Amino acid sequence: MARMDFEVVVLAGGTSRNLNPLVSQEVPKALLPVANRPVLSYVLELLEASNLKDLIVVVEGEDAALRIGGWISGAYVDRLHVEVAAVPEGVGTAGALRAVASYLTANDVLIVSGDLVTDVPPGAVAATHRRHSAVVTALLCPAPVSGPSDTGTSGGKEKAKKPVRCNIVGLDPTRQYLLHLATGAEVEKDIRVQKSLLRAVGQIEIRADLMDAHMYAFKRSVLQDILDQKDKFHSIRQDILPYLIRTQLNSEVSDNGGIKSELGMDNISSQNDLRWLSQHREIAPSAFQEPHAFSLKPLPDARRTHKCCAYIASESKYCARLNSIQAYSDINRDVVGEASHLSGYSFSAQNNIIHPSAELGSKTTVGPQCMLAEGSKLGDKCSVKRSVIGRHCRIGSNVKIVNSIVMNHVTIEDGCSIQGSVVCSNVQLQERVVLKDCQVGAGYVVTTGSEHKSESLARK
């Protein structure tokens, strides 16, 4: 097979603890339905659209790997060439990469998190990576504006909500190079910027409104070296990426001679590397140029640098990660709402999707930004607003469903009211159940007349 430009590794994770009780052995995180499609399908179709069809999907846990593999081979049999690899649980993203690193051969590797829902073309990230011949290029997105699901009237007033602080990012004036990245707990601490980097670029833009979207392009040889040498590195986000960023002026990563022979261009590009930081300095008026004595020729043993780049998605792009229950609700809401182009469905004139096989009783209304999948039946005088209802659900009469997600084969009896909740598959809600901001795990039975608020209900 001809050498490909990019190889793609999709890190699909396993059963994330953050998402209990939504995930289970039967439904790993990657298969959680977003607008009635597994969340992984969004990444896979995004990659397919960029013509990246050879994928390795790494899954934590054998069971989960089998389920995901089964689903992929069914859904994408002719479209993608996917290999599913299973790794033990808890190895971290770096561990997951280590397991598959030896199979990688292309010059560059694109690593995508399986829980990403976005319309940013991976091809653009890859192109940026190539253009700068960077060792790593990270996709940065505007941090999602996440708030409690607006109850009742959604005025669309997002002003009051603050973007979540996901990362603190340092960029050069051209916003091409990644000079600082704080993640996780560091975000809440003081900002520690390396002076040498500041000196090299003169100006660093520190931003808190960007999110590391977990789509990275790595130079394969560098990635493999790091994985080999730094065997304590556990996570891409917390170990590998910060390591590359802080050593970019004093590169420790070795460029194997092997690559040079493979790539004739490499000699030229490595020379450019030395000067890359000076290229985007502003040109000062001549009197402000440094005295001639300063302009030393670069020393022959000039230190090696490498480039860490950023691709910043535009504000108009949608980008979110399904890493919490809140995010799950938000993404579902968005995919049938403002980011409806992602869903892949065509919306009706009422701005909703009702499968032809779905049945609605009399005086039942399904509002805009709703989705009703095949085979589901609603009784009389029901009201559905801004919600997603899965396949083959049986819903009685006088049921209100607002801002909620109802998965497949759910039975909802008469007089229930569901608000801001997630109801997993095979759940039974008996008559007059009231749920507000609850999560109901798969197969759970909520007994007649019970009311729950902000609870997580699941089978023991």
Next chain:
Amino acid sequence: MAQKRGQRGASSSADDPEVVARVPLQAVLLADSFNLKFRPITLERPKVLLPLVNVPMIEYTLAWLESVGVEEVFVFCCAHSQQVKQYLNQSEWTKPAARLSVTTIESHDAISAGDALRVIYEKSVIRGDFVLISGDTVSNMSLAQALHEHKERRKKDPLAIMTMVIKHSKPSNVTHQTRLGTDEVIMAFDPETKELLFYEDKADPSQRIISLDKILLADSPAFYMHNDKQDCYIDICSPEVLSLFMDNFDYQHLRRHFVKGLLVDDIMGYKIFTHEIHSSYAARIDNFRSYGTVTKDIMQSWTYPLVPNVRYFGCCSNMKLDRQGVFKALDVVQSRSAQIGAVTLIGSGSTIGDHSVISNSVIGQECTIGRNVSVHGCYIWNNVIIEDDCKLNHAIVCDGVHLRTGVVLEPGVILSFKVEVGQQITIPAYSKVSLLPQPSIQDSDEELEYADANSGVIESPSITSMISTRNAELSSDYSVTENSGLSEVGISGVGYIWCSFEGGNDDEWRHSVAPIPASKLAELSHDDYEDPDVSYQEVNSTPVSGELRPDSEITGDDDADGTDYGDSADFDKEVEATFQRALTGVNQENVILEINSLRLSCNKSHADCAGALFLSVIKLGLEAPHSSNGELYQNTAKEINRWKDILKHYLKSVDEEIEIILKFEEICLEIATEFSPLFSTILSSLYEKDILSEDAILSWASEKEGADESDKIFVKQSERFITWLKEASEEDDEDD
């Protein structure tokens, strides 16, 4: 008169803000730099009166203030205030025709800009927004925009009390200083509002990381960090600035105290904003290097219209600009064979002899330059006589200096007023020569890092042989015998070479007018290559998931040790001195009291006291006459026995006892190596006398187990004793 007006203005402005808007624009000009960077020249003349391209610096500042529409200037003078006042009285500025009124305010006890502003506050002459500038600033920027921005902001937010003018200027990556010779400044500001969020001009170079408070991101999602901006030291201030200086009487430095103080103070919420200028010029002459740089900028007309050939200052009206940026007064007498190279100015009445070569230099008025003289990159002031065959390279030569035949000035030399240099003498690079001896106690200044530097005249052989004596009383410190040999040849020189301050010599090149030597640059850039290891380690100390970094802790500890090392040595000495007094009859309890107070004042622990005391005791043993190790042991044991009560007083727990053992190790290795063979014997005697417990010795031994081989000499030496202890304790256990 100004005062009267001031009071009227102040009273009316209090009730009607409209009046504030109409007050004339005022400026406070600090005619004192409050530092010593221009010594020795500033011993004789204030910095603001030093000629910059043959015009006193303060003229540039006043001319700029006039051009931006300032109507009242308060010149604050401190050092050499009489000279400044006299100059201003004779100048055009105080003539009735002047467009701005110049008032001098004098104070002799001000030692900093903060003090100066407090004096000005007390005079209550400032009624509205004012421009704060020091008298060594050259600029041609238009203030209108910045002033407008400042006023608009003030209307919206009364807490926006200051606007700072900044300019793009990238510091060198190698020396980390700007072309003005100032250290790099790290600033952070809000990209939208240009509010200054962070300011650091004295960043610790050993620190590889700059840490910014997370609070900076609390309100705005983004900010910019810069090290490519230069602070022009032109500030537009609201009157609150003065009262803030009043409230915070410890604010001295405008930037280091005031700006930083405001930035970290989130109670009052005062805000500072920046105004960046792009095409206009603004620079402050902070040191000799900026003196040179600004001079060049003026000659190259970056400061237009403040340039020599524009009739801006009366004295320069007869300047003519030739090709290649050569300015020549009309009455210069120049030999046909003399060459005047690019970017040079020659003042009126100067003569230049045959075959002399002058380039990149400024020559003042009435200078006489002989034949075959080469002058490159020099700033020669007025009435200087340079005899034949001299070679001058990047030097500053003040008024009335006389260089005799064949003198060579190496790069960076400063010759202060009326210095004379004898024939064929080479003045080494970066020397400063003055008629006045180096003051033994430096004048008060907040930057007196070198206040305790060596005092008086420091003789160095090359100097004494070089500068001979004419004025006996001036040069009484010199060895006359050496000089008399030279005087016979007919050369004479007058002046003291100032010693460079301890450690200062390394940095002399940074602030000198001379270009930085290539060797220095190579050295520095080499250093830079070494550094990243450090930086890497430091970065490591940020916790990273899944990886334990024990070494980061160690690095931190090392740092701490390094910083108080000198401290602890001092402390040891103090304790020893106290202890010595105990020998002369002070009773033991008083000694304990004294040591306790020492401990508190030096912020030390009991363990430190124990260690220091132990050292003193051991030293006593050492001082007693001895001929063999045996005798030494006897003496020491005796002393230990005598002082064991005091020692025990400080040995409250095992930790302190371990400290003593560690101290003892240190003593054996570094202070009194005589003891090293006796280590284990003394250790066991300490044990026998109940000074050290068994636990302490055993835990010391176990602590050392993991140490380097070199660290374990003494553990090995005491091995038998330790095993014996161990066995004894095991037996005890068995008995139980």
